[in-house]
Amino acid sequence: MYIPSHFNEPRIEVLHGLITQNPLGLLVTHSHRGLDVNHLPFHLDASQGEFGILHAHVARANPVWQEISTGDRVLAVFQAGDAYxxxxxxxxxxxxxxxxPTWNYRVAHAHGRVTIRDDERYVRGMVGRLTHTHEASQxxxxxxxxxxxxxxxxxxxxxxxxxxxxxxxLGKSKxxxxxxxxxxxxxAAALKALGENTIGEAMLACAAAKRQTDP
Incomplete structure (x- = not known):
């Protein structure tokens, strides 16, 4: 991902927050059939490893889990709003x-190594955590x-x-x-007037921070 220095978001805690608040990610894989992309809800365990561990599941009928192998490199992409x-x-x-004209957005790219977990205990625990997280507001x-x-x-x-x-x-906050x-x-004001509050609010926070740092 191309990241000009002024759009770089290197803070791990901010990127973890982006993933947690926007858990539907794009899982990008590569196999003998070429590139593949699957849209999956992820659970992030930020306490494990240097950058965290992502947990997800796919339908057994989805061939992706058989077309990649444990240890393969994969990419998960998460987006927190975008606006023209x-x-x-x-x-x-x-x-x-x-x-x-331009397009503003916030994204996190998680590069990593995959492990296929075809065992009932892991799947049950992972689904339980996902359910607990996303049902909490009901x-x-x-x-x-x-x-x-x-x-x-x-x-x-x-x-x-x-x-x-x-x-x-990697994080980019444009x-x-x-x-x-x-x-x-x-x-930002124009976006908010259109109901585009996610990027509008983020831009207002960006402007406030810039006013504090600019001479």
Whole structure:
């Protein structure tokens, strides 16, 4: 991933937060059939390894777990919002007419080595953690024990675990850091007016930080 210095996000805790808050990632693999991409919900265990461990699962019918092998290099991509930016939103454009359209976004790329976990204990524990995390906001959280045991056992046998030891973690936060604070704020206000709050709020925080550091 191309990362200009002003868009680089090297803080591991920030990237872990991005992954945790946006757990649906793109798993990119390469096998004898070429490149493949699968959209999977991941659980991050930040306490393990240098950069953390990612846990996920795929349907047993999905050939990806047989086309890659334990130890293969893979990539998981996570995105925390994106938005088109019109040059009309920059105050400086109306003074100097020297702005162009762009697209802002925040992403984390987790490179790592995969382990195929085709065992019931791992799959049951991983699904339990995913369920606990994502059901927490429900008035009455669903639990695995809510379903008949035979049914849950059958569903667990239909999936295979995927574990990824993260070996490098890259982050890019493109929020207009190369612009004047007033231009970042102008674009952020326009985004928020359109309901694009994720990137809009991130840009406002970026502008505030820049006002503190710029002379």
């Amino acid at each position: 930016i019109s040059p009309q939103w920059y105050p400086s454009k109306h003074e100097f007419h020297k702005q162009v 008035p009455v959280p669903w639990k695995m024990s809510d379903g008949p045991r035979e049914y849950i056992d059958m569903m667990l046998k239909a999936i295979v675990g995927i574990e990824i030891e993260i070996t490098s973690l 929020l207009g850091q190369n612009k004047e604070p007033r231009d970042i704020e102008g674009a």
